[in-house]
Amino acid sequence: MMGRFDGKIVLVTGGNRNTGLDIVEKFVREGAKVYMCGSSDASTAKGVEALKIRSAAWGQSAQPVVSQTCDISDIAQVTALFDTIERESGRLDILVNNAANQGIGHGGPLEMDAARFHDVFNVNVIGGFQVTQMACNRFFMKQESRGVVVFLSSNTAMRAIRHRTAYCASKGAINSMVRALALDLAPLGIRVNACAPGYIYTERWDVLDPAKVARRRLNCPLRKEAKGSDIANxxxxxxxxxxxxxxxxxxxxxxxxxxxxxxxDVDV
Ligand SMILES: NC(=O)c1ccc[n+]([C@@H]2O[C@H](COP(=O)([O-])OP(=O)(O)OC[C@H]3O[C@@H](n4cnc5c(N)ncnc54)[C@H](OP(=O)(O)O)[C@@H]3O)[C@@H](O)[C@H]2O)c1
Structure with a gap:
């Protein structure tokens, strides 16, 4: 059966767990060869194991997935990842900027350490930019068919959540960056867009008090959070x-x- 992404080469940053892993699975199941990275050797290896279990369930080898550790805020590691893609595949068709520093546990804006604000921006904004820039310069601009970029933003770019100042600000910056990149790159044949999820079920929900899960679902007009596969779609x-x-x-x-x-329940 023909897949939508047959023969395509895809890079998913942070593809080793949660939503990123579902995005990797989606592309593999639709015919692509996927490169994915976590930020550390341990987390990347864990992603490879998770994929093996999944691929057994979907009845396909996990062979079209190549993993390599890459902290996207470190340009040397990004360069090394792109060296691997160039050596092995010689092209890239789709970049998914999924990796994110969630900026959880930084406290409120009065007490948070500015260095942690930098950490969030270094990954979510600068990291996303430098991976995109390298994808364009090393591959998309040299290929007749150019390429496509998809960022993972968040609805918190538009409506803030508490004690996540750096994260919300970074997602707002991503939205602006997506529009700015699209404006400059569209005439060159490169499309840049973003998906802005709300609640997604991740491993962090496994340990939540069931009352909190129920309360979150009541916050949703559809009465359910997204599955990673909804976002992957x-x-x-x-x-x-x-x-x-x-x-x-x-x-x-x-x-x-x-x-x-x-x-x-609070709409009075
Ligand atoms: N979960 C939600 O409810 C929700 C809602 C709205 C938007 N989003 C967005 O959707 C995307 C996926 O969310 P998620 O909850 O599935 O993410 P997550 O569970 O927090 O996982 C984040 C991923 O990014 C990777 N990562 C973090 N820092 C990195 C770095 N410096 N270099 C490379 N990779 C790095 C992590 O790798 P390690 O395993 O090595 O840490 C991990 O694979 C994110 O962009 C997130 O902001 C999520």
């Missing part, structure tokens, strides 16, 4: 020819949260 759409006339768009996928002023 939007990312795949933005990476595919189905979105061939879209550039600089931020596609929200948040169970309707952004269209609501207040959750139902």
């Amino acid at each position: 939007v990312v795949a759409f933005l990476a595919s020819e189905d979105s061939a006339n879209m550039a600089g768009e931020i596609v929200t996928c948040d169970a309707g949260c952004s269209c609501q002023h207040m959750p139902e």
Whole structure:
């Protein structure tokens, strides 16, 4: 059976766990060869193991996935990852900037350490930029078919969540950067768009008090958080020819949260 991404070479940053892993799975199942990275050897190796288990379940070898540790805020590691892609595949068709520093546990804006603010921006904004720049210069601009970039933003770029100043600010910066990149790169044949998720079920939900899970679901007009596969579907759409006339768009996928002023039980 033909897949939408047959023969395509894809890079998913932070593809070793949670949503990133679902995005990797989506592209592999639709025919692509995927490069993925975690920020450390241990987390990347864990992703490889998780993929082996998944690929057994979907009845396909995990062979089209290549993993390499890459801290995207470190230009030397980004260069090494692109060296591998060039040596092995000689091209890149799709870049998914999924990796993120969540900036959890930094406290409120009055007490947070400015160095941690830098850490979040170094990964989410500068890291995303330098991976994109390298993808364009080393591959997309040299290929007749050019390439596609999809960023993972967040609905918190538009509606803030508490005690996550750096993270919310970084996602706002990503939205602006996506529009700016799209403006400059669209005339060159490179499309840049973003998916902005709301709640996604990740391993962090496994340890939540069930009352908190229920409360979160009540916050959603659709009464459910996204599965990683829901987000992967939007990312795949933005990476595919189905979105061939879209550039600089931020596609929200948040169970309707952004269209609501207040959750139902406090809407008095
Ligand atoms: N979860 C949500 O509810 C939610 C909501 C809105 C938007 N999003 C966005 O959706 C994307 C995926 O979210 P998620 O919750 O699945 O993410 P996550 O569980 O926090 O995982 C983050 C991923 O990014 C990688 N990463 C972190 N710092 C990195 C660095 N310096 N270099 C390379 N990789 C790095 C992590 O690798 P390690 O394993 O090595 O740490 C991990 O694979 C993110 O962009 C996130 O901001 C998530």
